[in-house]
Amino acid sequence: MIRFSLESQDGQARAGRLITSRGLVETPVFMPVGTRAAVRGMTPDQLAQAGAEILLANTYHLWLQPGERLVEKAGGLHTFMNWGGPILTDSGGFQVFSLPKKTISSEGVRFYPPERKSEALLLTPERAIEIQHALGADMIMPLDECTPHPADHSLAARGVEHTIAWLRRSIEAHRGHDATLFGIVQGSVYPDLRSHCATELVQLDLPAYAIGGVSVGEGHAALAKIVRVTAPMLPGERPRYLMGVGLPEDLLVAVQHGMDMFDCVIPTRYARSATLFTRRGRIRMTRRAYRNDFYPIDVSCTCYACSQFTRAYLHHLYTTNEILGTVLGAIHNVSFYLRLMRDMREAIVEKRFERFRGEFLADYTGSEAKP
């Protein structure tokens, strides 16, 4: 079981510590995503060097390939992928709800994975917990209903009812096990549903809470509002995890409103398409302007890619499709995210979070920075 201690608060923004049997995690924290028990293009050594303290892995993908029993036989996810730090797994629900062919009932979700033609699979709250137990994650998520965006009030309300009922069943299925089970607040963009869901979940007295149903196309302003409304409904002394978020500007506003944990594929996915983050905004490494640019990707960054290579070299690697481009890009983007979290944490501890946020956003353009 994890323990969480709040170290400092600045406005609603919080600096804390997750104490786990696999090491300490300082919050706010960003969890790089190792979908298939691998963060795309990065070795565990490179992840540790970039400052990663905790990873996320996807239950859906690992269930289908290589299968949770194989991972269990390998000694669990940590041994399988050689990551000694804590790991959080999702429930698999998000991926299942993203599939075109699925049937949702109170029992769970029946779906047809594109990877396995014609075979239907059933994901229930109990099965999601069982798979995560086999994977051996330190922190696990219950199956919830992640409603699409936009969703009308009645559809979102049904999602909340399923989410609450499924959480009760997840708690039963998890009884006697060590991993930390989160509760996930759903409710789409509707404050009354978020409030209802949060109230029900808090009564179940879980060790940690998450806000789900975001990063589904609602946009920055709607995301900010959901977090602003929902975060205060969650117990202050428990960790708060905002699922699947996001861009740097999303992370800033979420931390501002009191969230502690984040995960997102953006750093590694953007790295594969040559989009890299800098303090001045994103840059597209394939742009002709970088051909002759002998500065590092981000002059303020101290990661392996920035300390050893130039934009001109990255431009060359990306334009010639060298694997090393993606590798160095991933190292940089993940390092950038982890550094941003550390900078936010330091600002919270030093009670200057708002100034930090303002200064960061003044330099950082959400869109592409000028070469």
Added chain:
Amino acid sequence: MIRFSLESQDGQARAGRLITSRGLVETPVFMPVGTRAAVRGMTPDQLAQAGAEILLANTYHLWLQPGERLVEKAGGLHTFMNWGGPILTDSGGFQVFSLPKKTISSEGVRFYPPERKSEALLLTPERAIEIQHALGADMIMPLDECTPHPADHSLAARGVEHTIAWLRRSIEAHRGHDATLFGIVQGSVYPDLRSHCATELVQLDLPAYAIGGVSVGEGHAALAKIVRVTAPMLPGERPRYLMGVGLPEDLLVAVQHGMDMFDCVIPTRYARSATLFTRRGRIRMTRRAYRNDFYPIDVSCTCYACSQFTRAYLHHLYTTNEILGTVLGAIHNVSFYLRLMRDMREAIVEKRFERFRGEFLADYTGSEAKP
């Protein structure tokens, strides 16, 4: 300029040292290939960790992209790709001779690079030297005519005449420059042509010699014969480089006959297609048999991939097309090659090379090892 010293000899097999301004290289040595100033999927740190002491880069590819002037402006290849050790560049000839559309004359080779539609380029001995000077390699190769296999005697003879004439022009073009220029012996499978070419080249008193025109489809036995016949024609106190070779069994026979330097894309290319080397032979990581195999890729290997991960994990990475599969596979294969060279060197120094070769080949099957 490099200096070469022979440390030990066992039969024809030699253990030596290349002393360069960028560090010491122990021979026999394998040079991982960084075609486009990057070894596919490996960072310079990982290359150094795998034991690489010297790299090879391809003049043809770097000439076309990003262009030798850009690399020069970046401070040369070493700075551009952040590799502090010595670098050898080829002349670009091998790639040009592999193109379907080309015209060979005494002037040089006119060709149509597939990368640049409709534009003809001319590669002359002088241009090859000029490009390599701009790239800033420590060891450079003259333009030679690499005849295809099979080639009749008259075609091979023309190749030898071009090779000798072009080498004279290369020496002129290189006058006053520091890099070590090799002479390349051509002559296909014909001992008389090899002998004629070697005799002419040795009179030009170059600091190092190479055997070219191999690894063009002649097969192991023909390769072994070419080396056995040609190596003794080269001065014993100069380094001998066998270009583009090869598989482990090729390296063993070439070292047996007195060759010192090697390069080949096989370790990294095979890694991309999930074929990994072990002391018992090659294995295809995608085979179903490895799904449940929790041993390392090669039990006798101490590389990062073998010390930290299992075949089951590699199987999973390769079957799900995770970039990390290629990365770990490249780390292993390159480490395997470099370890083989170190083992050969040790056996030569200890005067037991023939026993080592016999024992290695007894364990190692040229084809796929049993899972």
